[in-house]
Amino acid sequence: MSKIIVVGANHAGTACINTICDNYKDHEVVVYDRNSDISFLACGMALWIGKQISKPDGLFYASKESLEAKGAKVHMEAEITDIDFDKKLVKGQFKDGTKIEDNYDKLILATGSTPVEIPVPGKDLENVQYVKLFQNAKDVVEKLKDPSIKKIAVLGSGYIGVELAEAFQLQGREVVLIDMLETILGTHFDKDFNIRMQNLLESKGIKMAMGERVEEYIGKDGKVAAVKTDKATHEVDMIISCVGFRPNSLLGKDKLETFKNGAYVVNKKQETSIKDVYAIGDCATVYDNSIDDVNYIALATNALRSGIVGAHNASGKELESLGVQGSSGIMLYDLRMVGTGLTVEKAKGYGIETEVASFKDMQKPAFMENTENAEVDIRIVYRKDNRQIVGAQMISEYDMSGAIHMFSLAIYKKVTIDELALLDLFFMPHFNQPYNYISVAALNSLK
Numbered sequence: 001m002s003k004i005i006v007v008g009a010n011h012a013g014t015a016c017i018n019t020i021c022d023n024y025k026d027h028e029v030v031v032y033d034r035n036s037d038i039s040f041l042a043c044g045m046a047l048w049i050g051k052q053i054s055k056p057d058g059l060f061y062a063s064k065e066s067l068e069a070k071g072a073k074v075h076m077e078a079e080i081t082d083i084d085f086d087k088k089l090v091k092g093q094f095k096d097g098t099k100i101e102d103n104y105d106k107l108i109l110a111t112g113s114t115p116v117e118i119p120v121p122g123k124d125l126e127n128v129q130y131v132k133l134f135q136n137a138k139d140v141v142e143k144l145k146d147p148s149i150k151k152i153a154v155l156g157s158g159y160i161g162v163e164l165a166e167a168f169q170l171q172g173r174e175v176v177l178i179d180m181l182e183t184i185l186g187t188h189f190d191k192d193f194n195i196r197m198q199n200l201l202e203s204k205g206i207k208m209a210m211g212e213r214v215e216e217y218i219g220k221d222g223k224v225a226a227v228k229t230d231k232a233t234h235e236v237d238m239i240i241s242c243v244g245f246r247p248n249s250l251l252g253k254d255k256l257e258t259f260k261n262g263a264y265v266v267n268k269k270q271e272t273s274i275k276d277v278y279a280i281g282d283c284a285t286v287y288d289n290s291i292d293d294v295n296y297i298a299l300a301t302n303a304l305r306s307g308i309v310g311a312h313n314a315s316g317k318e319l320e321s322l323g324v325q326g327s328s329g330i331m332l333y334d335l336r337m338v339g340t341g342l343t344v345e346k347a348k349g350y351g352i353e354t355e356v357a358s359f360k361d362m363q364k365p366a367f368m369e370n371t372e373n374a375e376v377d378i379r380i381v382y383r384k385d386n387r388q389i390v391g392a393q394m395i396s397e398y399d400m401s402g403a404i405h406m407f408s409l410a411i412y413k414k415v416t417i418d419e420l421a422l423l424d425l426f427f428m429p430h431f432n433q434p435y436n437y438i439s440v441a442a443l444n445s446l447k
């Protein structure tokens with residue numbers, strides 16, 4: 001029997017604690033988390049703010065009580081501030097000041113990530129908001145009850161920024177989306193895909209301030225009143241800053257090996273550079289199969305799987321992660337984009353020469369009347385040297401999202417574009433066309 005301490009009980013921590021408690025009942029599991037809640041699905045934040053869901057209750061799937069019912073000892077509002085890796089000792093304190101000192105046999109760090117703050121004058125003004133925790137979401141929802149908050153600047157046009165811009169627009173606010181990049185969504189999708197989404201946001205009245213660098217938040221009576229960039233001054237009543245997240249790896253700083261952005265470097269068993277210390281979720285690296293190398297991709301999906309893998313290894317059963325492809329999806333208004341692996345632009349950044357197989361077609365045959373149907377645009381990215389698929393993107397108003405999972409597997413299994421061309425894909429008019437756009441795109445690239 002081992003005593004396993006888990007620091008951090010959000011998505012990675014919860015998956016890990018559940019896995020240990022469900023499978024290895026003889027281990028003692030002790031949990032410390034500095035927050036007061038567990039398992040907040042931040043992905044629901046924009047939906048709650050935009051009133052696409054009426055309440056936040058369903059955004060939690062675990063609690064101190066549910067984990068304790070399985071046998072874990074869970075300490076909330078308990079921050080770990082120091083670790084003595086030689087003595088296998090964690091130290092910290094509860095919110096009321098009571099000290100914590102606890103020994104472990106195995107330690108699992110699941111401390112996640114924290115929002116990046118733009119270091120500009122005015123950053124402490126009232127109504128400058130960050131978006132990560134349930135408490136942040138509650139603050140924003142509360143502030144939106146104030147009708148004097150009319151104009152909102154969203155800083156950062158990644159997934160989270162664009163979703164929030166949509167949510168505020170749906171709530172009748174004037175929204176300006178500000179980013180240093182020229183198009184929204186950065187390198188998640190290729191530029192022409194991003195531009196289609198950007199045009200949609202613009203058509204809904206969201207103002208685009210692309211290619212602008214934030215220089216200052218200007219205040220009036222202690223509250224934010226404007227954002228000054230290198231190109232313009234935007235009058236605002238609230239700022240939502242979501243310019244990125246950095247791994248929260250302070251506890252292992254200068255002791256554990258870290259990646260270029262500070263994430264704990266882990267192997268496929270989630271082991272860090274110190275024996276018996278594991279790291280999972282947003283505080284750790286992943287193995288990225290699209291570049292065959294270590295990378296940092298902060299996603300809840302990666303957090304869950306790394307939590308499961310870390311739990312088995314810390315409990316004594318060897319299990320290797322399969323690595324990840326960075327699969328993701330987004331839906332704004334009625335437009336959906338899903339992607340996995342590398343885009344053409346991202347591949348270029350890694351020095352990988354690629355070619356693309358593209359096609360555009362209706363999801364279902366034209367003879368299908370009175371049924372939901374829409375055009376789907378697909379782009380498959382493959383390596384020029386060995387023709388292996390390294391990425392795929394799709395955009396449509398139709399829900400074609402399930403197909404991206406096959407591309408995730410294709411990247412993991414190193415399938416070539418030529419193999420994909422002749423793959424057995426079913427046809428049935430309710431679902432698709434006899435010449436499936438996936439096959440046609442790949443067939444057009446056959447050599």
Ligand SMILES: Cc1cc2nc3c(=O)[nH]c(=O)nc-3n(C[C@H](O)[C@H](O)[C@H](O)COP(=O)(O)OP(=O)(O)OC[C@H]3O[C@@H](n4cnc5c(N)ncnc54)[C@H](O)[C@@H]3O)c2cc1C
Nearest residue numbers: 008010011012033034042043080112113281282299300301
């Ligand atoms: C607005 C938003 C939308 C998102 N949407 C999606 C989405 O649609 N799909 C997706 O896959 N991902 C999404 N993500 C990303 C996803 O939320 C993260 O990848 C995920 O939360 C990572 O889980 P984690 O458990 O590793 O870390 P975190 O969620 O950051 O949790 C870390 C935990 O550690 C605790 N902790 C930290 N330091 C200490 C300490 N010193 N002592 C004690 N406790 C500590 C914290 O209190 C926290 O509970 C979104 C994120 C945001 C912010």
